[in-house]
Amino acid sequence: MQKDTLSMTDEPSFSTTLKAIKMTNGLISFDPNLRKSLWKDLKLAKERILKVIKYANILKLSEEELYFLTDISDLKKAVEHIKQKFGTKIILITLGEKGSFYQTKEKSGYVEAMKVNPIDTTGAGDSFLAAFLYYFISNKNFNIEEALKFANTAAAITVTRRGAIPALPTLDEINNFKNKAPF
Structure with a gap:
C-alpha cells in the first residue's frame, strides 16, 4: 500500500x-x-x-x-x-x-543525482518513489544503492520535462538514460 x-x-x-x-x-x-x-x-x-x-x-x-x-x-x-x-x-x-x-x-x-538541466521539478518526488518501489519489488537481489540510482535517474528525467504526469519516464527511458549518463 x-x-x-x-x-x-x-x-x-x-x-x-x-x-x-x-x-x-x-x-x-x-x-x-x-x-x-x-x-x-x-x-x-x-x-x-x-x-x-x-x-x-x-x-x-x-x-x-x-x-x-x-x-x-x-x-x-x-x-x-x-x-x-x-x-x-x-x-x-x-x-x-x-x-x-x-x-x-x-x-x-x-x-548522487544525475546532472541535468532542470525545467520543472513537478512530479520529481513521485517519479523517484515510483521507480524505487518498482526496483524494490522487481529485484530478488535488492541493493539499495542501485535502487536509488534507478530512482534518481527517474527523477532526473522527470525534471527535464514540463508537467507532472506527462513528465513521468517509461521503464525503457530510465534504463537507457541510466546506462548512458554518469552520476
Missing part, C-alpha cells in the same frame, strides 16, 4: 485512511507529500503524519519534510530520530540536485 497525506487533511478521510493502513498486512510505503497550503493547521498535519509513519515500512521524505517533522536541522540526526522513534525499515530522503540519502537497519549513505 502506498499512501500520502492528500487524503488526510480532513475527517472522515483521515480516520478511514488510518484504519485501512492498520488493517494492511503487506508492505506500506508512505510519502507524506506535504502540501502546507492544503492544511488549515500545520500542527495537525504534523500529528497526523507522525501517526502514519509508525506503520510505514518504507518512508520517503523531502529534506524540508524531514526537518518539519523532527524539528532537527541536521539530516543524519533527524533521520536517526525517525528510525529510533518509529523503527522504520527504509528511510529515503530526497535532496533535489544533491541526490538522495537512505537509512536502513544496517547502513546509511548518499547517492
Whole structure:
C-alpha cells in the first residue's frame, strides 16, 4: 500500500485512511507529500503524519519534510530520530540536485543525482518513489544503492520535462538514460 497525506487533511478521510493502513498486512510505503497550503493547521498535519509513519515500512521524505517533522536541522540526526522513534525499515530522503540519502537497519549513505538541466521539478518526488518501489519489488537481489540510482535517474528525467504526469519516464527511458549518463 502506498499512501500520502492528500487524503488526510480532513475527517472522515483521515480516520478511514488510518484504519485501512492498520488493517494492511503487506508492505506500506508512505510519502507524506506535504502540501502546507492544503492544511488549515500545520500542527495537525504534523500529528497526523507522525501517526502514519509508525506503520510505514518504507518512508520517503523531502529534506524540508524531514526537518518539519523532527524539528532537527541536521539530516543524519533527524533521520536517526525517525528510525529510533518509529523503527522504520527504509528511510529515503530526497535532496533535489544533491541526490538522495537512505537509512536502513544496517547502513546509511548518499547517492548522487544525475546532472541535468532542470525545467520543472513537478512530479520529481513521485517519479523517484515510483521507480524505487518498482526496483524494490522487481529485484530478488535488492541493493539499495542501485535502487536509488534507478530512482534518481527517474527523477532526473522527470525534471527535464514540463508537467507532472506527462513528465513521468517509461521503464525503457530510465534504463537507457541510466546506462548512458554518469552520476
